[in-house]
Amino acid sequence: MTGDHLAIEVSRLTKRYGDVTAVHDLSFTVQPGVVTGFLGPNGAGKTTTMRMMTGLVSPTSGTATIGGLPYGQLARPSRTVGAVFDANAFHPGHTARDHLRVYAAMGGYPDSRVTTLLDLLGLAEAAHRRTRGFSTGMRQRLNLATALLGDPRVLLLDEPGNGLDPEGVSWLRGFLRQFADEGRTVLISSHALGEIQQLVDDVVVIRRGGLVAAGPCSRLAGxxxxxxxxxxxxxxxxxxxxxxxxxxxxxxxxxxxxxxxxxxxxxxxxxxxxxxxxxxxxxxxxxxxxxxxxxxxxxxxxxxxx
CATH class of the missing domain: 3.30.70 (Alpha-Beta Plaits)
Known part of the structure; x- marks a missing residue:
């Protein structure tokens, strides 16, 4: 890895499930310092690709690296990459603080980081509530807090705006813009194209598992x-x-x-x-x-x- 500015490199990535090809010979780069939108119709292969980036799915062929290394070779992955894929990945009996403390302990992060993130994500007042009663928007905020425990240089977000009210969407937009302005790397998939247009600098568009276009929005739009x-x-x-x-x-x-x-x-x-x-x-x-x-x-x- 070179410095703190980490690019995501996807090279000829392919994933097959039996006779079904979810991702086919996919190559693109996500640059640091910009917010990149990952777009495609339902079933295009976006979530599968992002899961291959984090080692949750093994590719049939090809590679996905972060800062030049596969996710499994990163020394402390949660310090490098924060990922949000599932808005329901909580024990229903845990409070928001319980949930974050468990993941903080797993990553070796102090309880003070939990308190900081509860404040940052607007969850301080809900810190002692059971997650079973959380709205979709609150679950999204708690997921993002979990991803941020290691203060990562890279964020991978799958539909992070789902369930957020307008204030939450505005906050998310400002947060991710500041995150990228610090030289960090953001890849965000979303179907809310009107909202994502206000956020992204570059886009990667895929269809049926293959690349359709990639680059700055201004260049692709003509x-x-x-x-x-x-x-x-x-x-x-x-x-x-x-x-x-x-x-x-x-x-x-x-x-x-x-x-x-x-x-x-x-x-x-x-x-x-x-x-x-x-x-x-x-x-x-x-x-x-x-x-x-x-x-x-x-x-x-x-x-x-x-």
Whole structure:
């Protein structure tokens, strides 16, 4: 391992269960210092892949390493990796404090760390309540507290926002952003694409166990479109497609209403300058960045990958 900045490297990872291939020849890298979203339809192989990263599932072939080492070779795994996979991994008779103390003792961490995490995760008032009475959101918080006992450099989170109220989701977003800003590594799977879009920097998208796309959201989404409102929409479309300063490649202009155009291939200032030069009225320019949901659907439908 090099320093405290630990990348996750997945190389040609494959997992078969009899005749069923859950993950196939999967390769990608999760970089430190950013939050990476791990996306795919149900059954795509996300949870299986994350479990292989932590040694809970043995790969049929390929490797998954953290800081250059397989999970089983890490000197103190819980100091390196915190993982949340199961929101119900609690003894129903234990209190929140009991649960954390058991795992703290297993990892060799002091009770003071338990108190710190109960405060950090907003569980101090529920510390002496039995986990059988916890809501889904409280279970998610306790799971995350368990993963953080060793103050790890890497977090692997499978659907951590399930059951959280808006305040909890906002807190989680801020916490993970700060965690990544400290140079740590975050891989988070989620189906709540609207929420995860506000959190992630990079995405890894898989389908049927194989890689579809990986990289920064901004690069995968492509250049934004510009929505233009103009009472002279037809005249403006003619001006934009006849632009001689466009390097020989005409922008794509689509009418989306009587007075509205969607323009790809020119940015908003260029559109405004051309309109002004040709005395064409423009009432509004809105930059449209594709949503993560649109990107996800584009990448994972049969048409997109056929």
């Amino acid at each position: 250049p934004p479109a510009v929505l233009v409102t103009s009472p002279d929409a037809d005249a403006l479309a003619a001006v934009l497609t006849a632009d001689p300063a466009n390097g020989g490649t005409a922008p794509h202009v689509e009418a989306v209403g009587p007075d509205r155009l969607r323009v790809r291939g020119l940015d908003a200032p260029s559109i405004a300058d051309l309109a002004a030069a040709h005395h064409v009225r423009v009432h509004e320019l809105v930059v449209e960045t594709p949503s993560l949901e649109e990107l996800f659907l584009h990448l994972t439908t049969d048409k997109a990958v056929s």
